[in-house]
Amino acid sequence: MRSTLALALSAVALAGTVSAGAAQSWSDMQIARAVQGEESLEVHVKYGAGRFNLRAVDAPHLYRMRMRFDEDSFEPLHEYRRGRLEVGVSGNQRWNSSLRLADSEAELELALSRGVPIDLRLELGAVVTEIDLGGLQLTALDMALGASESRIRVSQRNPLILSRASLKVGAASFTATELGNLNAREILVEAGVGEVKLDLEGLTLRESELHAKMGLGSLEVRIPSNVGIEVQRSTFLASVNAPGLSRRGNTFYSENWDSAEIRLRIRLESVLGSVTIIRP
Amino acid sequence: MFRHRSRGVFAPLALALSLAPLGTAPAAAQEREVVFHQVSVSSREATLRLEFNDGPELVISLQEGELRVGDRSVGQIEPGGALDASWRALLAEAIALDNGAVSRLLASWTAPEGLSGESAAAAELLQSELASTFAGPPPALSPRPALEGLLLRQDRLLGLAAALQGLSQEGLRIEVGESVVISSDEVVPGSLVIVDGSTQLEGRVRGDLILLGGSVTFGDDARVDGNVRWSDARIEGNRDAVRGEFMEVGTSAALRDTEANLRDELRREIEASLRPEIQALRNESRSRSPSVFRNVTRGVSGLFQTLLTFGILLGTGLGLLYFFPRNVDVVARTARHATGRSALVGFATFVLGVPVWILGMLVLVVSIIGIPVALLWIPAFPLAVVLAMVAGYLAVAQNLGRWASLRQFGPFQSADVSRPAMRLGIGLMVLLSGFAAAHLLQIFGGIFMPFRVILNAAAGVLGVLTVAVGLGAMILSRGGRDPAFAGPSWDNDFDDAPASWSQDVDTDPLDEEAL
Numbered sequence: 001m002r003s004t005l006a007l008a009l010s011a012v013a014l015a016g017t018v019s020a021g022a023a024q025s026w027s028d029m030q031i032a033r034a035v036q037g038e039e040s041l042e043v044h045v046k047y048g049a050g051r052f053n054l055r056a057v058d059a060p061h062l063y064r065m066r067m068r069f070d071e072d073s074f075e076p077l078h079e080y081r082r083g084r085l086e087v088g089v090s091g092n093q094r095w096n097s098s099l100r101l102a103d104s105e106a107e108l109e110l111a112l113s114r115g116v117p118i119d120l121r122l123e124l125g126a127v128v129t130e131i132d133l134g135g136l137q138l139t140a141l142d143m144a145l146g147a148s149e150s151r152i153r154v155s156q157r158n159p160l161i162l163s164r165a166s167l168k169v170g171a172a173s174f175t176a177t178e179l180g181n182l183n184a185r186e187i188l189v190e191a192g193v194g195e196v197k198l199d200l201e202g203l204t205l206r207e208s209e210l211h212a213k214m215g216l217g218s219l220e221v222r223i224p225s226n227v228g229i230e231v232q233r234s235t236f237l238a239s240v241n242a243p244g245l246s247r248r249g250n251t252f253y254s255e256n257w258d259s260a261e262i263r264l265r266i267r268l269e270s271v272l273g274s275v276t277i278i279r280p
Numbered sequence: 281m282f283r284h285r286s287r288g289v290f291a292p293l294a295l296a297l298s299l300a301p302l303g304t305a306p307a308a309a310q311e312r313e314v315v316f317h318q319v320s321v322s323s324r325e326a327t328l329r330l331e332f333n334d335g336p337e338l339v340i341s342l343q344e345g346e347l348r349v350g351d352r353s354v355g356q357i358e359p360g361g362a363l364d365a366s367w368r369a370l371l372a373e374a375i376a377l378d379n380g381a382v383s384r385l386l387a388s389w390t391a392p393e394g395l396s397g398e399s400a401a402a403a404e405l406l407q408s409e410l411a412s413t414f415a416g417p418p419p420a421l422s423p424r425p426a427l428e429g430l431l432l433r434q435d436r437l438l439g440l441a442a443a444l445q446g447l448s449q450e451g452l453r454i455e456v457g458e459s460v461v462i463s464s465d466e467v468v469p470g471s472l473v474i475v476d477g478s479t480q481l482e483g484r485v486r487g488d489l490i491l492l493g494g495s496v497t498f499g500d501d502a503r504v505d506g507n508v509r510w511s512d513a514r515i516e517g518n519r520d521a522v523r524g525e526f527m528e529v530g531t532s533a534a535l536r537d538t539e540a541n542l543r544d545e546l547r548r549e550i551e552a553s554l555r556p557e558i559q560a561l562r563n564e565s566r567s568r569s570p571s572v573f574r575n576v577t578r579g580v581s582g583l584f585q586t587l588l589t590f591g592i593l594l595g596t597g598l599g600l601l602y603f604f605p606r607n608v609d610v611v612a613r614t615a616r617h618a619t620g621r622s623a624l625v626g627f628a629t630f631v632l633g634v635p636v637w638i639l640g641m642l643v644l645v646v647s648i649i650g651i652p653v654a655l656l657w658i659p660a661f662p663l664a665v666v667l668a669m670v671a672g673y674l675a676v677a678q679n680l681g682r683w684a685s686l687r688q689f690g691p692f693q694s695a696d697v698s699r700p701a702m703r704l705g706i707g708l709m710v711l712l713s714g715f716a717a718a719h720l721l722q723i724f725g726g727i728f729m730p731f732r733v734i735l736n737a738a739a740g741v742l743g744v745l746t747v748a749v750g751l752g753a754m755i756l757s758r759g760g761r762d763p764a765f766a767g768p769s770w771d772n773d774f775d776d777a778p779a780s781w782s783q784d785v786d787t788d789p790l791d792e793e794a795l
Contacts, residue, residue, distance in 0.1 A: 027322030030375040032382075034315040036333070061378075071322050078318070126651075147651060171646045193646050 026105060027071040031078055034060040038083050040117045040139070043110075046077065046088035048125040050106025056135030057111035066109040074106075088123075112136055117160060124148055133158070134181065141165040141182065149173045154181035157202060164188065169196060178202045180224070186211065193217050203227055203262050214238070214270040221266065222278045228260025229253070231268060231277065238270035242277040254279070314379040319371050326368045328386070330413070335516060338413055340406065342367055347402045349409050352493065352512045354476075355402030362392040363399045367406070387414030404457045405476050405493070412459040412478035412495070440475065443490045443509045443529045447471055451487065455479075464501050471506065474513075481521070488524070491515070498522070575722055582719030590712050597674040597704045605700070607760025611675040615753035617767030625755050626672070626748030629665070637661045665751075668759070672750020673743075675760075677707030680746070684710050711746060714739025 041062065045052070050069070057064050065087055067076055074089040087110060112118055119140040120133075127148045133141075134155030141162060143152075147170055155178060162184035167176065169191040179187060180202030189198060190213045199222040200210065212219055223229055231252040233240055245252040257263065268275055316331035327341035341348045345359050347367075357363050370389050374382045389410055391403035451470020455477050462468065462483040471487030472479075474494055481489075482499035488506035489496065491513035498504075498517035507524035508515070515526070600608050615622050640657055644650030681703035697703050718735040721728035756765045 025323050027320065027324075028375060029318070029320045031318045032316070032379055033331075034313075034379055036315055064378075066375075071324065076320075147645060171651075 025070060025072045027069055027076075029067045029069075029076055029078075030065065031067075032064045033062045033080065035062045035113060035116065038062055038116050040083055040119070041113065042084045042119045042121075043112060044084075044086045044121045044123075045108075045110065046086070046090070046123045047108050047127055048074075048089060048091075049127060050108060051128045052107075052124055052130070053109045054122075054129075054131040054133070055111050056114045056132070059113070059115055061111065062113050062116065064111040066107075068105060068107045070106065124150075134178075138162055138165075138182065141167075141184070144168045144170075145174065146170045150175070152176040152179075154178045154202065157181045157204070158183040161185065161205070166190075169194065175199075180204065184208065189213070191215065191217065191219070196220070198222065200224065200227070200264065203264060206261065207263050207265075209265045209267070211267045212269070212275075214268075214273060214275065216271060217273045219268075219270065219273070219275045220278065221276070222280065223264060225279050226256075226260065226262060227254075228257040228263045229266055229277070230257060230263070231266045233268040233270075233275070235268065235270045235275070236272065238273050238275055240268065240270075240275045240277075242275075244279055245277070314383045317374075317379055317382050319375045319382075321368060321371050321375060326364075326371050328371055328374070330382075336514075338409070340409065347406065349405065350514065354405045354493070355398045357399055357402055361399060363395055363403050363406075366392045383414050386410050401457070401476075408457060408459050408477055408494070412480075440473075440490075440492055443473070443492060443511060447488060447490070462502075464499070481517075489522075575725055579719050579721075579723035582722060583716060586712055586716045586719060590708055593674065593677075593708050594705060596670065597677065597708070598701055600671060600674060601700050601704065604760065607757075608671070608675050608678070608700070610757045610760040610763045610766050611672060611750070611753045612678045613763070613766035613768070614757040615672070615676045615749050616679050618753070618756060618765040619749055621765065622749045622752030622756055623745070624752065626750070626752030629751055629755065630748065633662075633665055668754040669747050669751050671759075672752070672754040673747050674704060674708075674750070675753060676746045676750040677711055678703040679707065680710045681705065681707030711743060712739070714742065 043063075045054075063085060065078070067087075067089070069076060069089050074091060077086060077088045077090050079086045088108070089106075112120075114135045114137070117137045117139045120136070120138060120142070121140075122143045122145075124144070125146040125148070127146070127150075129145065129148055129150035129152070131150070131152045132155050134153065134157075136158065137160050138158045139160055139162070143166065145168065150169070150173070152167075152175070154176075158181060160183065162182055164186045165179075165182050165184040166188045167174075167190070169189070171193040173195050174191065175197045176189075177199040178201045179198060180200045182202075183205065185205060185207075186209045187200075188211045189196065192215045194217045196212075196214065196217065197220045198210070198212070201222070201224055203224065210221070212221065229245070231240075231242060231245060232250070233252075242252060245254055247253075254260075266277070313333040314330050315333050316329075316337075318327075318329040320327045325341060325343045327339070327343070329337060329339045331337045339348075339350055342357060342364065345356050345364075347354050347357050347363075357367075366389075370385070374385055377385060387410060389407065391400075391407045395403050448470060451468070452473065453468050453470065454473040454475070456475045458477040459479075460474065460477055461480045462472075462485070464482040466483035468483070468485045468487070471490060472485045473490040474492070474496065476493040478494050479491075479496040480499065481496055481502040481504070483501075484503040484505070486505050489504045489508045491508065491510040493512045495514035495516065496508075498515075498519060498521040500518055502518060502521035504522045504524065507527055508522050509527045509529045511529050519526070637657075640661065641654055644654035644657055678700060682697050684706050685697040685703070697706070714735045718732040718739070721732050721735070753765075754760070757763065
């Protein structure tokens with residue numbers, strides 16, 4: 001949980017480079033690169049404040065990016081070399097004491113190729129996030145979100161199998177839908193403070209695991225009824241609401257656990273708040 | 281020196297121009313695929329970067345009025361002028377397009393009409409660069425604007441002069457600001473001079489090839505019998521086509537550097553020759569203004585600053601008394617009757633203020649609901665503390681004014697301290713008197729230095745104590761709204777005869793604490 005608190009603080013640090021009263025000078029940038037025989041793409045996004053959108057893009061693009069930023073306070077970050085892409089903004093050393101957590105006009109839109117396997121790593125600060133990972137060929141997924149409002153969707157199935165998808169959330173409102181389409185053997189969700197909603201629609205792997213750690217706040221997990229679930233919980237001052245589960249020892253099981261073709265093992269850790277498991 | 285060289289430039293140039301008419305040559309289409317494009321548009325820059333499947337990248341940037349193609353500057357453009365606006369409009373359109381569409385858009389760009397001088401030359405080059413980069417023949421351009429543009433650019437002329445040194449004028453062909461294609465069956469009988477243009481060389485040049493700005497691409501069957509002399513130019517393709525040597529004749533940047541170096545050298549020489557005189561003048565000036573005048577100047581300046589501070593504080597205090605008389609009264613009485621407690625609270629705030637501010641910020645940030653409040657908290661908390669310090673300081677100054685008057689200190693004994701404004705004025709005088717005395721002593725010379733240090737230190741300590749007590753009183757009285765720690769009203773005191781004030785002071789031990 002320390003890491004998620006640190007994430008929230010780093011979000012403040014990422015965003016805290018602009019004087020609230022300073023005049024702004026907006027700069028627009030577009031970048032597009034065509035596929036040139038790349039066999040994989042490693043993407044690292046580092047973005048402090050503003051709006052961030054991510055989606056898939058068709059050939060011939062390897063990636064396409066559109067950015068709007070305050071050039072008085074930030075410098076665009078774009079580096080591509082041999083299948084490694086790093087994008088975002090960085091403070092330009094004009095450190096001021098005051099903060100502005102989210103800028104309404106700052107924006108980063110990123111579209112990544114559907115046709116190239118992608119290792120995706122996102123570090124987002126105080127950002128309003130809208131991500132659709134559908135159509136991407138993900139080989140790795142590591143997301144760290146600070147004080148943000150994030151909506152993530154996986155509208156189409158990942159054709160590759162992910163061994164692990166890591167979603168770390170600081171202080172945020174975080175909603176992820178159709179996470180089952182990630183095709184991940186393990187999904188790790190670590191949240192500090194806030195409201196987290198996870199929808200695991202789209203699960204097809206016979207065995208997969210969801211490991212959810214929640215500090216302070218509410219966690220809601222929605223799981224399709226055809227999926228058999230096993231729940232192990234470790235809570236301190238948190239209530240767990242999981243109707244329809246029966247207890248065997250220290251573990252809870254759904255009624256269809258023994259017969260289900262698709263099984264999900266859930267490990268819940270929560271300090272203070274509520275955990276709700278919904279079976280539609 | 282440069283004038284002399286410039287004169288030398290124009291003779292061969294004029295001769296060359298008269299011998300070889302400026303002309304245009306048909307250009308062949310060059311299909312190039314853009315694999316990467318980057319468009320940046322802001323108030324400071326309008327930059328385009330392209331990468332192709334078959335060659336080096338092209339960067340055209342307009343930054344702070346300077347238009348650059350790659351590393352070379354092609355001219356200064358008037359900010360907000362027609363060319364600036366046209367280039368920005370082009371990139372603004374390109375910013376939403378894909379690679380292919382960007383190529384077509386850029387290839388179809390034409391320079392705005394009505395340009396003159398350096399802008400016209402720069403537009404010519406830009407259009408030529410884009411036309412040679414993308415498919416399609418270049419637009420027909422009259423040679424005159426290109427020539428005018430060339431004549432306006434001294435650096436290019438200097439480069440041309442250097443390149444033309446010793447060049448045979450027989451069969452010489454000169455192209456200025458054009459995209460030229462020498463096809464495989466074409467032969468240039470003498471030397472070929474290309475100024476600010478792009479050249480696709482598939483045929484043969486019997487003499488030298490001179491390149492000033494622009495670019496040349498040697499085809500597989502190209503041949504240059506002589507040397508290639510170049511400056512500020514890009515050379516691509518089959519370099520084996522050149523029988524002679526590649527000779528760089530000095531870039532315009534190098535020429536500018538030379539000019540700058542000469543200026544620097546000249547400046548250094550002038551400074552060196554004048555240094556003894558300057559030093560003598562400085563010594564003379566010092567001997568004329570001994571330290572006693574410096575002390576007087578600094579002392580008077582310090583007094584003036586203290587007076588200004590007094591005026592600002594008095595004005596602020598009068599404003600507070602006018603708008604918040606009751607609050608100021610409660611704070612002052614709290615400071616007088618609970619001096620020790622106020623001082624403790626004030627010093628505690630000094631120590632804990634920053635940690636409380638940071639802690640509050642963290643608590644608000646880690647809770648989603650608190651984030652908007654944090655935006656307010658971050659500037660508001662320190663601002664509130666500073667305002668409380670100023671208000672408390674002024675309230676305590678009133679107490680000091682009253683105390684000084686009751687003690688019948690010199691000029692204050694006859695003052696009417698029943699008026700809060702008078703109390704405030706006297707109090708501020710007392711608080712700032714130490715600084716004023718220190719500045720006064722400075723006027724009389726350095727021998728009073730120890731006294732000045734003591735006076736400044738005493739005035740500083742008094743000021744800190746006053747701020748601490750005032751801040752504490754502000755907090756205890758909730759900004760003057762809660763009289764829980766306040767003593768009896770000032771008005772009650774001053775309703776009595778002045779004699780009773782002295783009696784009050786003599787019998788009320790809290791008055792001692794009020795200091």
